Amino acid sequence: MSEKKEKTAKRGSFTGQLGFIMAAAGSAVGLGNIWRFPYLAAKNGGGTFLLIYLILVVTFGFTLLTTEIAIGRKTKQSPLTAYKNVHEKWGGIGILACLVPTIILPYYCSIGGWVLKYLSVFVTGQGTAAAEDGYFTSYITSNTEPIVWMLIYFGITALIVFFGVEKGIEKFSKVLMPILLVMIVAIAIYSLTLKHTDASGETRTGLQGLAVYLIPDFTGMTVKKFFMILMDAMGQLFFSISVAMGIMVAYGSYVPKDTNLIKSINRIEIFDTAVAFLAGLMVIPTVVAFTGVDGMSQGPGLMFVSLPKVFASMGTVGQIIGFVFFLIVSFAAITSSVSVMEAIVSSLMDKFRFSRRRSAVIVAVYTAIVGVIVCMGYNRLYFELTLPNGSTGQVLDILDYISNNVLMPVVALLTCLLIGWVVKPDYIIEEVTQGKYKFGRKGLYVVMIKFIVPILLFVLLLQSLGIVKL
Ligand code: PFF
Numbered sequence: 001m002s003e004k005k006e007k008t009a010k011r012g013s014f015t016g017q018l019g020f021i022m023a024a025a026g027s028a029v030g031l032g033n034i035w036r037f038p039y040l041a042a043k044n045g046g047g048t049f050l051l052i053y054l055i056l057v058v059t060f061g062f063t064l065l066t067t068e069i070a071i072g073r074k075t076k077q078s079p080l081t082a083y084k085n086v087h088e089k090w091g092g093i094g095i096l097a098c099l100v101p102t103i104i105l106p107y108y109c110s111i112g113g114w115v116l117k118y119l120s121v122f123v124t125g126q127g128t129a130a131a132e133d134g135y136f137t138s139y140i141t142s143n144t145e146p147i148v149w150m151l152i153y154f155g156i157t158a159l160i161v162f163f164g165v166e167k168g169i170e171k172f173s174k175v176l177m178p179i180l181l182v183m184i185v186a187i188a189i190y191s192l193t194l195k196h197t198d199a200s201g202e203t204r205t206g207l208q209g210l211a212v213y214l215i216p217d218f219t220g221m222t223v224k225k226f227f228m229i230l231m232d233a234m235g236q237l238f239f240s241i242s243v244a245m246g247i248m249v250a251y252g253s254y255v256p257k258d259t260n261l262i263k264s265i266n267r268i269e270i271f272d273t274a275v276a277f278l279a280g281l282m283v284i285p286t287v288v289a290f291t292g293v294d295g296m297s298q299g300p301g302l303m304f305v306s307l308p309k310v311f312a313s314m315g316t317v318g319q320i321i322g323f324v325f326f327l328i329v330s331f332a333a334i335t336s337s338v339s340v341m342e343a344i345v346s347s348l349m350d351k352f353r354f355s356r357r358r359s360a361v362i363v364a365v366y367t368a369i370v371g372v373i374v375c376m377g378y379n380r381l382y383f384e385l386t387l388p389n390g391s392t393g394q395v396l397d398i399l400d401y402i403s404n405n406v407l408m409p410v411v412a413l414l415t416c417l418l419i420g421w422v423v424k425p426d427y428i429i430e431e432v433t434q435g436k437y438k439f440g441r442k443g444l445y446v447v448m449i450k451f452i453v454p455i456l457l458f459v460l461l462l463q464s465l466g467i468v469k470l
């Protein structure tokens with residue numbers, strides 16, 4: 001083995017471009033795409049949200065993903081030390097970035113628990129019961145069951161990280177991701193054919209839902225409303241492509257030098273966005289057909305309420321499809337939560353020189369405790385807090401808000417200032433092009449990182465914190 005090869009091998013390295021794309025996609029595609037995107041799109045009126053989200057993907061998403069992956073590959077370090085390596089005085093971004101997965105993990109596992117519960121419901125042939133109105137609410141407001149499922153879900157995640165067997169998982173996800181995609185497409189097509197007549201005699205179709213999802217409706221749009229949607233779309237984008245939380249810096253550090261970053265980044269974004277878009281196509285027409293446009297404001301439970309209805313309407317086959325669906329969503333979720341937990345564990349290992357197992361145990365105890373509190377937020381600890389964006393939230397929504405609407409914009413904003421103004425965009429451009437690769441949107445990148453992204457993030461942040469009310 002040549003000396004150079006030996007060095008990269010020590011750090012652990014992806015096997016070329018495809019390995020990198022698949023691993024990053026495994027982290028990126030998860031509950032964010034299948035559970036979070038459709039409910040935010042529905043809450044924000046469908047088409048308008050979709051349009052804003054897509055514009056953000058090719059501008060903001062592209063800028064931030066490129067920046068983080070390039071920082072990782074250039075410094076060859078994990079986020080905790082990478083930012084310090086970029087500039088001595090800016091190491092703090094790494095610490096802030098590591099806080100994000102710490103907040104996300106417990107609530108991600110609570111939703112993972114919901115997915116496992118639904119999986120068990122379909123395994124035991126009770127899928128039709130789950131299609132009844134009120135099933136989901138009565139489940140999450142029960143005292144112990146959600147906690148048990150959350151702990152089972154988290155237990156699986158923690159074991160994988162504890163024994164360091166993520167590589168095996170990645171191999172698995174290479175097969176499962178394409179199957180998931182095919183299933184989502186099939187269910188999406190089916191949901192377009194739905195027709196439902198409710199108690200009042202009104203008949204609605206999946207195609208009407210499609211129109212709500214695809215056609216932006218700007219009637220009644222105010223500046224305030226626009227910024228609310230923008231804020232949700234931005235938070236969702238960060239969450240979905242796993243940026244502003246150190247993950248992509250860590251992944252970048254494993255990418256071989258001769259990999260064409262821009263090409264890989266485009267593919268990761270296209271894959272992630274396609275899954276989210278199709279998940280919306282699967283959920284929104286169903287919601288509109290069964291509950292009308294009013295049902296769109298249901299919030300985090302949307303997927304769990306609407307999909308069982310689709311499966312029930314398919315008869316016996318629907319029960320099998322429901323089972324396979326929740327099984328694959330479980331895998332997609334696990335590959336993501338493993339990467340969330342891995343981010344925290346490896347940070348502790350780097351910072352305090354703890355062993356992998358010791359770090360994993362510390363993170364596990366913390367996550368289990370906070371996870372239980374999240375579950376209790378729907379029953380014994382129930383309260384309603386009005387968030388600065390106008391929605392009411394329980395523990396889960398509050399954690400989600402702090403990480404996605406406050407901390408991630410802060411991390412992203414600081415990263416922009418560091419790259420755009422302190423070390424200058426050439427730092428990233430050099431790494432990306434390596435003297436031979438084409439950086440097609442270079443001009444756009446420079447304008448985005450220096451001006452547009454930081455200014456917009458600043459405005460959004462003021463709004464998220466409730467300092468400025470538009
Ligand atoms: N991007 C993942 C999803 O969309 O489900 C979630 C996620 C992965 C969040 C990794 C945070 C993270 F560090």
